[in-house]
Amino acid sequence: MEPIQPEVMVRQVEALSTDLRTRTDLFTNRVSTLLSPAEWESIDTVILTGNGDSHHAACAAEMAFETFAEVTCEPLSAWRFLRYSPPLGRRTGEGRTGEGRALVIATSASGGTKGVVQAIERAKADGALTVALTGTPGSAVTRAADRFLLVDLEHPERSPGIRTYQASVLGMLLIALQLAEARRADSSETVAASLRRELSGLADTMDATTKAIKERCARLAEVIAKAPVVTMVGSGPNHGTAQYGAAKLAEAAGVFAAGQDLEEWSHVERFAYPVDMPVFVIAPPGRSQQRAARLAEQASRLGRHVIAVVDGNEMDLIAHADAVLPVHGTVREEFSPLLYHLFAGYTASYTAQRLERLPFQADRSSS
Known part of the structure; x- marks a missing residue:
């Protein structure tokens, strides 16, 4: 094969x-x-x-x-x-x-x-x-x-x-x-139909987001390729996004990456080296956005390389980020994983190319 x-x-x-x-x-x-x-x-x-x-x-x-x-x-x-x-x-x-x-x-x-x-x-x-x-x-x-x-x-x-x-x-x-x-x-059927239209309507927002982040992810791959470990943090439905994003880096590029909950990162992983470890903060509008902004500030003070996956207008978080992967449009938090995972495939692919690695590469002894 x-x-x-x-x-x-x-x-x-x-x-x-x-x-x-x-x-x-x-x-x-x-x-x-x-x-x-x-x-x-x-x-x-x-x-x-x-x-x-x-x-x-x-x-x-x-x-x-x-x-x-x-x-x-x-x-x-x-x-x-x-x-x-x-x-x-x-x-x-x-x-x-x-x-x-x-x-x-x-x-x-x-x-x-x-x-x-x-x-x-x-x-x-x-x-x-x-x-x-x-x-x-x-x-x-x-x-x-x-x-x-x-x-x-x-x-x-x-x-x-x-x-x-x-x-x-x-x-x-x-x-x-x-x-x-x-x-x-x-x-009612009307309410359910409206929510389903919201889902399919996210396609245009996806196009705008992929256009905005593609080249940024390519540039970011240089930072990720030099890092021995990467963390991705999110909460609520985007704790799943963080785990997924970490999995793509591991599978595609052989980079050790971990997905963690916002609050748990603050309690545990913030103590880990290296000091300049890349940290992706996935923060759609919703219940955890304010906490995500505080975490970004904390991570920045610690010397982390903070990458914000966030609405491009969320300046409280962006102010503490070294790089921003802007997500376009508005989305309810329940549907936000459909927009906030888009960066993962790009970042993993470009990192694999920079490291000259193949997805699911079993023998990494020479990489």
């Missing part, structure tokens, strides 16, 4: 807006028939499970389930779900009559991840309703789960997951909106 070239990741980033334009309605139609009305209404708990990018996507989508659908939602890696999660069973939803049911959404872009298949089997044994979310029709997860949502893409190519990551996040967000419509009397 031919090795993957880093340039593939650049193409994938630039295909994301087209994917959003062309796949949102298709995936929405599939979600609408995923469960029966009674099944949608019975759900009061959601578990999102998967490994790698699929787990990071789950972390990015958690807030949407909790705010739109008002259900308890927990993102768990497949291993943790299998070995450490208590039995799910059936449970009664707070303030509701009858039995509530757990929905387990198990994500695997390839559809063949063994741990995810096992997680589905375990969830079914516990009496949960299971949905596989995958880009691969006829795969093992589709056969194991009660239902499946296909989030396939046109003209796929091998790469550290970029388009597949967005497809997974989009699929989960659309399930959250469908669940909200079914569970909440005040979530």
Whole structure:
């Protein structure tokens, strides 16, 4: 099999807006028939499970389930779900009559991840309703789960997951909106349709953002390539973005990178060397933006190389940044992972090229 070239990741980033334009309605139609009305209404708990990018996507989508659908939602890696999660069973939803049911959404872009298949089997044994979310029709997860949502893409190519990551996040967000419509009397079809239009409307904002950050990411790669370690920090849904961004640097360029929560970085990683360690601060408008600005100030005082992934008008944070990757347009926090992950593919690809490394390079002894 031919090795993957880093340039593939650049193409994938630039295909994301087209994917959003062309796949949102298709995936929405599939979600609408995923469960029966009674099944949608019975759900009061959601578990999102998967490994790698699929787990990071789950972390990015958690807030949407909790705010739109008002259900308890927990993102768990497949291993943790299998070995450490208590039995799910059936449970009664707070303030509701009858039995509530757990929905387990198990994500695997390839559809063949063994741990995810096992997680589905375990969830079914516990009496949960299971949905596989995958880009691969006829795969093992589709056969194991009660239902499946296909989030396939046109003209796929091998790469550290970029388009597949967005497809997974989009699929989960659309399930959250469908669940909200079914569970909440005040979530009319009109409200749900408006939120879905917001999602597909982000495609134009993606185009503006990729245009603004592409060359900046290329220049930034010189800084990243010289660093022995990189940290990415975010909170809420963008803690998932931070983990995803760190994964792309590791997979594509062999750079040790870690994704961390804003507050936890302030408690732990701020003490680590080197002093000039690059720190990406991912800070969309929302509940954690003020804390992100204070963290950027703190990191700058410590001598860190601060890279702000932020609305270009957020001057409180930008004032403490060495580099800015501006995100264009406005977006509600629940949908912000769709815009705030765009830098990751560019940065990882350009860093790999500068280091003359290949994605998923097994033998790094000569690099």
